Amino acid sequence: MNNNRMKDFMKKTAPKLAIIACCSILLIILAFNDYYLYNTPIAKIVEIKEDYSTSKQNGVYVEKYYTQDILAVIQNGTYKGEIVRLKNQYTQSGVYDDRFSRGNDVFIEKIENKQTEFTATISGKKRDQYVASAVVILVALLTALAGRKGIFVAASLAFNLVCFYYALTLYEQGINLLALMIPLVISFSILTLYFIGGWSRLTLVSLLSTLATVMIVTFISAVVLHFSDKVDYDFMEYLPQPYEQSSANIIFLSEILIGSLGAVMDIVVTMVSTVKELTQTSAHISSKELIASCRRVGDDILGTMINVMFFTNVASGIPFFLLCLRNEIQFTTIIRYNLFFEIARFLTGGIGIVLAIPISAFLAVYFYRGRKETC
Structure with a gap:
């Protein structure tokens, strides 16, 4: 019986995998011969x-x-x-x-x-062929392993990139960057969650939890910037010179807003999915038991996600960090002037991860269990 199922599975999937492989190879060949562009x-x-x-x-x-x-x-x-x-x-x-x-x-x-x-x-x-090949391989793996959902994930990523590009063009025309990033974050969240899970209660709860967490993190960052000493942005990468302090603050807040979104969304979807599965498999589970389960799940994923945020923000500066040490630049000088913004983004992202666990857990429990208990 198992052999027959395996044969049926291979008959259905082998042609799809072959088509995906052939299309990927063709696109990679084209990427390495795109001189005419x-x-x-x-x-x-x-x-x-x-x-x-x-x-x-x-x-x-x-x-x-x-x-x-x-x-x-x-x-x-x-x-x-x-x-x-x-x-x-x-x-x-x-x-x-x-x-x-x-x-x-x-x-x-x-x-x-x-x-x-x-x-x-x-x-x-010329390096674009390597980037294009990596994108083709990513989309091919998403399609082969996740099927239609993988295609939706790739489509949401492409659409988000297009939206981000047009937002930057509007910024070049003089529109406030933070005013552009706020609706952009909302659209990123809606599109990503919708493409992944469709329009459902899980998507709605995940969206509310994500936006609430990101809003709180951005508000905390804005308060700290307002009441702290003047931040020296001279070493901030790609900042137009000379700059105004208020404009630099807005750019930095926009970085925090976008940078914390991915990790927060990951945590939120995990917590909401956990509550959804528990309520479906255990109809009589109480809200307190759900909260306790969410806390255990949060404890398990908290460390790994904070490390992901650390590597995402800080690891890119390691080569420059080693170069500075080789040229006998003091460690404190490197941290203060060269890695300050990466560390700040890591810390704010870590705060977002920590806050996302209780916020998503309580909202998910309320929507999946609390509303039923109050009825």
Whole structure:
């Protein structure tokens, strides 16, 4: 009986998996050959000669420099198919430069047609094919493992990205960023929860819990910023200079608003789903027993989710942190000026995770059990 079920399962799923695999491979191939989409000339490296150049004292360390003499084939534009000679210099540490290899695609500029050969300069490395491949693999796995729900998750992610892009374009036109982020967070929450669970009581309770938690976290952050000393935003990444303190505060609050949403939503859905399953399997379970169960579930997931928030916000600064330590910059200086905003986002996100557990638990118990007991 089990063998027959397995055969039936394979007959139904094998064609779907084959179609998904073929489509994914095709899209990845297209991503690695999308030169026609660019107006900027792109060249594929076919030959490299590399030599040691010099060494320079960099603080307490000696930095070695290397030069690369590169031959590449132009892949698009007016000079498509022509061989171009390029020069590149890179350091052993590779902090501010790239070491190129055969087969790499690079953006080029200042193309000159000399008597014997074409020459140009490298303006950057083309990496979009790797990002596109990762996206294709993610969508393929979602579709293969979760079916229609996986497609809805991918669709919600794509729609959220489009909304986020248009919100940023409106900000460039002078609209207050925080005023844009508030409706954006509401739409993110509605669309994500709707695509995942449809329109149901679980979606409604999860939405209310998510918005309530994020609102409280943002309010706490705004109060702290208002009554604390002036925050030095000089080291905040991508902040236009010179800046106004109020504008920088709004940008930072917007980061907190968006940054805490994902983790809070995850906690909320877990807690609400727990209450839903308990009320469906145990019809006579009381509200106190539900609260106790939610507390145990919250204790189990609290540590892992806070660590996820830590790695999400702080881990991106580890390379820069190590670079600063290598150049003998004091630990307190790094924390104060370079990692302050990552740590602040982590702490506010952690507060959101902690608050999401009781808020979602009490709202879920009220909607799934409390209303029945009061009737």
